[in-house]
Amino acid sequence: MLPEPFKTSDNGTFGEFTATQRWPTIIQNAIDDMNTELQSQSGECKKQGEAIAAQLVELRDEVAGNAPLRPFTHRETEIAAVPSCFNEYLADSRHQGATWFNAGWLFTEVYMYRRMNVLFKTHPLWTQFDIFNRLKQSTFHSSLHGVVELALRYKNLRLQLDKLSTQHDDETLRILFKEFIDISLWGNATDLSLLTNATLEDIKSIQGAQARKNAESKIVIDDTAKAWDALLKARTTARVDFVLDNSGFELYADLMLAAFLIHSNLVKNCVFHGKDIPYMVSDTMRKDFSALLEDLEDTKFFPTDDQASREALDVFAQDIRKLVKDGQLEFRADPFWTTDLDYWNLDPSETKYHGAQLHSDLVKSNLVIFKGDLNYRKLTGDRKWPRTTPWAEAIGPLATNGITLLSLRTCKADVQVGLPEGLDEKLSHAWEKDHPGKGSWWTSSGKWAVICFHSSR
Ligand code: F6P
């Protein structure tokens, strides 16, 4: 028997806390941003925007008041192209009587972002508006320090990469691979749904090289070596996919990893999979990808103290633009990624919502990197597994259906698998000291991370 998925009603869990405390705040922040936006609007646009703001208030009250989860109306489904899986879930007899604080955590969280999106999609002058854009941009703006540090590192390395690969200096490349995997991993620590009140110092403290060094011991599972071996097997012709998570600093870190892989001739091309609607506050959409390159090149957005830093930012942005132009870096946004379906559905058996389609494409990749916490939750079905459950068991069909995968996750939720005997107890005990009654929340703190690989090939 499979364990149940986590519910928003599970007493004392981070999921329960998230639903009851964090979601109303996230919607309130969206209302505040909408009101700021409306100050510069007029006429019909302002009128429609005010209607959206009022409906956001209703949604906030619905959540805070633990209202029943209602199906999307026919009109909403049509106009906003809502996938029917949401209403199918709610119509299922197992989910009758679901309310915001008594339903599957994963489902309800994804449903909330869809409800928000529907408000914009049903107002013709606001269909493309990203309510989280202001926050995404301002946090990336605050990331100047970490952004410049990485750009300088990249620029210094860039010229040596060709040499390393023609000389087959695999030992050095392996060490660099580890470094760029860590950069991409800890890039996930900059998550706007958790960093709602972060200061510049907070952001600096999680983005630099020193921070990564300090955090090395916090990687409790590390399969980097296995991923390296998988890549070497397909050397030079390899394709690597990124199932992206957050825009801004994390996307920047992912682009660093992709550029490193391509320029060291380990990999031929990378495919980035983003989101088709604003999602989980900070997740990457196509326009965020374009905005990031423009931000890097914008001397007002990133004013630098010295010429070398400015050059480094320009070099990196130009490198990425060239990779895109040459077809070595591609961005896609399938609607599957913003449904509530977990990744056990990335399988030939899921024929309704693109699961089979994506599966048949992803098996062609030599490595599919799933970024971040939500992707880890979807890989494991967000179920209440014992924390020592083997990774291959928790990922279900993905253990055997031919996708070679790597999950890079800083831990920000209750679900956790793959730990050696005794480690959960040890870390829970340590976390309990400063967080009485909440020892098991070490897996939700963002302080620890896991790097989990699997291949059935
Ligand atoms: O728990 C915090 C949370 O909102 C989770 O619901 C979600 O899994 C995560 O943050 C988002 O984090 P990430 O951007 O790493 O997927």
Ligand code: MG
């Ligand atoms: Mg995210």
